[in-house]
Amino acid sequence: MIGFFRRKKPKNSPDAGPAPLSTEEIAAAFPRAPAEALREATDATPPTGGSGAAPPPPESPPSPPPMEEKEPETAAPAPAGKPGWRDRLRRTSAALGLGGLFSRNPRLDDDLLDEIETALLTADVGVPATSALVEDLRKRMKAREFADANALLKALRADLVALLQPVAKPLVIDAGAKPFVVLTVGVNGVGKTTTIGKLARRFKEDGHQLMLAAGDTFRAAAVAQLQTWGERNGVPVIAQGQDADAASVAFDALQAAKARGFDVLIADTAGRLHTQQGLMAELGKIRRVLAKLDETAPHEVLMVIDGTTGQNALSQLRQFHAAVGVTGLVVTKLDGTAKGGVVFALAREFGIPIRYAGIGEQLEDLRVFDAESFVDALLPEALGG
Template identity: 50%
Template sequence: MSDSTDEKQNWWQRLSGGLKRTSASIGGAITDLVAKRKLDHAMLDDIEEVLIRADLGVDCAARIAAAVGEGRYDKSISSDEVKAVLADEVEKVLTPVAKPLAIDVAKPVVVLVVGVNGSGKTTTIGKLAARARAHGHSVMLAAGDTFRAAAIDQLKIWGERSGACVMARAPGADAAGLAFDALAQARAQGIDVLLVDTAGRLQNKAVLMDELEKIVRVMKKVDASAPHAVLLVLDATVGQNALSQVEVFREVAGVTGLIMTKLDGTARGGILVAIAHKFGLPVHFIGVGEGIEDLAPFSAKEFAHAIAGVDLS
């Protein structure tokens, strides 16, 4: 699910605009720090502190500060030089995790989507469906978050909007039974992509784990290789909380990849860098707004430049 050149240019404008709060927060602080000073240990400590505040994580912040200091001690340094180093170092951390979502590994490819309520999970499924449809794939949505009537209704709306068929039951229905029926029907109809929504209740980890394990178990009765991907949707505005969500869902659901949403709503978009550094899980998509076009495949270079406030050359 890749994009044309025009779409990429439009996306860069949306991405750099969406990450403006993060890049302005980092850039403003760096400009203040380097003004009329020569680079010394105290300045590097201050730069490191700025990056930690932007949620890049202690390890990444230390690594970037060290790179800034390399060969520059006791010299004047511009904010643009610091930002260029920041972009390079962030790109190095993110490049190994920037991987497209493979949807040609099976027919249907079964994508289980997990995440806490409020992370933008159901909306993200709708956007993924729209992208897959735009690339010529047939799509089925399974409304597996059976505890929230609103999630079921939301998925039906996205189905109509994107031209995907929707498998839904009454609120409170058995999610595993729904997933089983959806996969059986998707196979029978020759559907390319099956996206399965799930409940996002973290309050009771044991119940959530049981439900997700049951969904996986029953789907394997239809297709032993399913699910082919387990995607965790993360809300960037929760900052450090996102790290613990990755921990929990990796344990509970066997997460294979990440999607980060709402990067336009925070000055702490650096959390994605901390997550990439700590877990090394593939990042498939990121979102910077409400529209269908505001979700796009993740590019390490684009993200690194946008977060540093450096133009793509």
Template identity: 50%
Template sequence: MGFFSKIKEGLAKTRDAFMGKVESIISFGRKIDEEFYEELEEALIMADVGVNTVMEIMDELRSEVKKRKLTQAEELRPVLQEKLAELMGTEQEGLKMAPDGQLTVILFVGVNGVGKTTTIGKLAHRFKSEGKKVILAAGDTFRAGAIEQLEVWGERAGVDVIKQSAGSDPAAVIYDGLAAARARKADVLLCDTAGRLQNKSNLMDELNKVYRVIKREVPDAPHEVLLVLDATTGQNALQQAKLFGASAGVTGIVLTKLDGTAKGGIVIAIRKELELPVKFVGLGEKMDDLQPFAPQEFVSALFTGNDTEDSE
């Protein structure tokens, strides 16, 4: 199944909530008036597109209506799709990797419960299936069961996990991971980190220490710092992204559980308000359900009904 088919299937709940409401507003024979704009604005906000982003979209729609002299609501459907497509951008941003023969280091950050460990396991599986040698570093030494959970995913993906005992210094674990990755001539090192936000200054100090260790050992690394967010939390995911963003040096987003939510509009808010690329989306429980994110196909899938023929 190609990305378009997967994203279309995975966005079913969002499409039903978002487009179901939008379609009822952009109905045949309805005039474009102030009441229409208000209802459309509310529908976009309810889909977790984000208030600031919605205001900008509405301003652009009003402008287009005047420019194109549109009077009927149904004429606005392709304009809305066009504006969302423009907002998402055309570029599909892949992971930044080290040159061939050198070690790529990817750091994962995010609060507990968002699917960080699962994401690392699925990405390890993806890299391994591409023929790369992968090692995992269990840098979340704080959460009970985090190390064991990563080991389970390591076994599933068939990759080694470097660990120390619970409560160890995360930077020391990452250091061991780097040493093992070089000794075993690995291509990719995926580093888990603690996800607690209760004491943010401690967490950020910990992350900074991990950073310094990685930079000292591999000057060009980390090649990516991926913030893992749970799509089902909607606007809360956006707040987490803002908290982590600057201080953790985030370079991209992984949005998990997109298939289980009607709040998929959060992808649009993240893209617009944070100017961070969504690199991967989680579209199910299976190993291969972590998919590289294609922005234009995401928008197309939002506007494509289940009865429409797939295009790969």
């Protein structure tokens, strides 16, 4: 049929193929059905399946592949071309303002300590942690332990690292728990679903077989977003749609993960304010439902905290911890205007492990939290640094 509509190519024509007929010529050839003839003659793929069969629909374009870089599980110098902690937290360091205190070669006196105290309080480090840090420096300064301001700066860096070191504990997947269930919680807008997508990529690159549960059933967009992450990472997603019972989604996902022998199940939950008692109680229900299938599940309750929240993060964690027993933290958005001080306040008051830090929007910017790398990014190593 296609050959009927082809003209003979002129002998001297440089074209590789025959010239197509015009719409008028096709209509003249098929006066009864010009539209069908036009589609048949201009379609690059001949129709199949007999007369009148419609050509198969074009395949959907594949989703763009995610970034291929893999983040190491332990702190290490950033590879060439990959931004390090200091590069990513440049704005946070400027907001914290401690580096500027030492760049002026200040005198070693009480005025310097007062400025440090003000900077720490302004940066949301909190009164208890700030008082402990400054008093330690004051005692050591009076004991003439510091020869100059440079020595005091090194002492402050060491004290900050010591405050964070006990909570810098990476998440370890227990191979004996199959699947290892991670329940993610947090208030609205902290980046829970995006964090899950990045975690899924990390776990898969580590060789784990995993599944996601779309438990944020309050927002249809959240389910679709998680499904998109699943497609990008090649990870199955269990979902029931908007307004479904979140505990039911978690239960079905755990059943499926067990049946298929998966290593890890990451369950999303709806964002909720810590003051909404009914929604907080729902988290407890999800935990109880999971325990019906595995009395040890969830094995990790991972709370995502927005680093720009400030001291309000303490209230959030206090309420979520009381409701579901938070076992690990992810602090996100530290690359923006966050002052970063809330990390120290969280560490001092709760001592809950900080598993990851979000220091950018790229996949590799969800970093395993490292105390020294974090403090190094916030403070200069020496005067003028």
